[in-house]
Amino acid sequence: MKNEKPYQPKSGFGMLAFAFILLAGTIAALIVTQNPLFALLFILFLFLLPGFFVVQPNQSRVLVFFGDYRGTVKKNGFFWVNPFYSKKKVSLRAHNFDSERVKVNDKLGNPILISVILVWQVEETYKAAFEVNDYTHFVRVQTDAAVRKLANTYAYDNFEDEGEITLRSGMEEVNHDLEGELAERLAIAGIRVIEARIGYLAYAEEIASAMLQRQQATAIVAARYKIVEGAVGMVESALEELNKKQIVDLDEEKKASMVSNLMVVLCSDKSATPVVNAGTLNH
Template sequence: MTTTTSHVPEHVPEPEGPDGGVAAARPARLIHTESTTEIPVHLLFREEPTAPPAEVKLRPAVVAHRPAPEKEDRDTRDIGVRVRASAPGVDPEIVERPARVLPGIAGVLAGVCGAAGCAATAWWAGVLPAAEALGPSAGTGGLGPAQWAAFAGAGALGLFGFGGLARGRTGRAWVLELFGRYRGTVRRTGLLWVNPLLLRRRVDVRLRHWRGEPLPAADRGGVALRVAVLVVWRVRDTARATLGVEDHEGYLRACVEAALLRVPVAAPGAGRGAVQATQDALTRLVAADAGPVGVEVCAVRPLRVEYAPEVAAAMHRRRIAALDARHRAGVIGSVVDSVEDTVSRLTMRGLIDLDDYERQVLVKDLTVAFCAGRGETGP
């Protein structure tokens, strides 16, 4: 081992001997100068002057293997997806599933049977006015306990039969709950029978659009903007949209506002490519935020982009100045080309023979004349 510069004390004390005394300091110097000196390794780690060097046992090193970049990125994406899916705090057990319903004919038959049972019970109890004309089997004792029980059963059957009838419509769905517990979603159409004890919540599952008021945003330069967007969306999971959040439409508006604050919007007058990039970024961001609550976002399109009132006047002057500078640059370029072409033609055809000074004067006069003509006739 070689050392260039080191600070080692001149006297190295010896460790305690076997008799408990302390040996005198060893006056030998390990490093005599600041130049390179070879130092035996066993002298630096010696514990006993006479003891043999102890055997050193090496422990196997534990090396933490870092995953490959592709695997690490894939794991990071998977974790991000799991976190994003559980970000809104929606119960993972709330997932749309079909509810158990019966065809409408079953409810109609049950209602008719219940009505017929009520009529038969009334005839049995002799309550009907024409009971005597129906035959000697009609009762005359009034409503007793048996008649009341039969009347209650038939009435309950009729109420359940007719009360559970419902009409399913295209583009509409029902979210059913029983005592606060989700029992399924009905997307079928036609006449159906649904348990009357279930609470029904109607949900519109058609493709819908929402055009909001101008919302605050900013461009890539941080200039304040006001953007009115058109959101095309629909409810994909009725259970999450109804039970996962209090108001899925309000949640969608909040997602749009948050996306406009995070995505730089193309400034007024930007090209079609910048506008399309803004639309794609907004659509991806809003769809990722609204997806866990059962809302599918198809597109988020900026309809009107304008500067905020506090910067509108300044940006208008800046835009006019840029247009004017562009116009002046075009005019100057065309004038210079015209002057160059005129002087070149006159010289090449031998019409004039000019020295440098005369050429400069001619160029100046032609430039003034062409600029004056452009100013009068316009670009």
């Protein structure tokens, strides 16, 4: 397999001056001598014209002579080469590709919508021009394949195992894997992946509502757990302080009643309504 090789063409300005001199001489000879054979010089002038080309910044030209790869011109400027050379333009600029949102199943089988943002650049012009049919189309297809593989590797979210890497919580790790997968796939076309990251991620419409309720329920349970945990600590601290300062002598029944009341007050969603008890504990 061939690799890219540089090609140093001739400056186009010298050849352009020669071409205009040739044209002027041909016209003058035809006028003075009126010999039609001088028209052949005009044909030579026309033959020289396809050899001129310009290479813009961050552009390149891949030169091929009757199927034989001769090299790549990356230097900017105005040049002239053999007119029989075909000159295929290959951009060396960074391209930004925002893929379409595709519906795929994650690791747990849940349908999700996902898209990626890819920044890529042609690094090997020979591979981009000859190893694949259309390198821009190749990027789109391979990006779609990499996204589907990535979605099948990770779950969108995991409510049971908080330590597991998921598409939603492990963005850094997921984007790193995506970039590595794309770099491996696009290397055949001589393309360098500059950056790859998930641009859009959501549950599919048919399960989005149910998953939202599940996320809300998980959040509520976690919040309740924290509230109960904090309330238990506060009740324990209150009983210790009362016993330590001997403010009131509580038997087991009174402690149980106090604990019950405090837990209700601390864990309730609404503000507690105070009740003045002028009798005993049971009346």
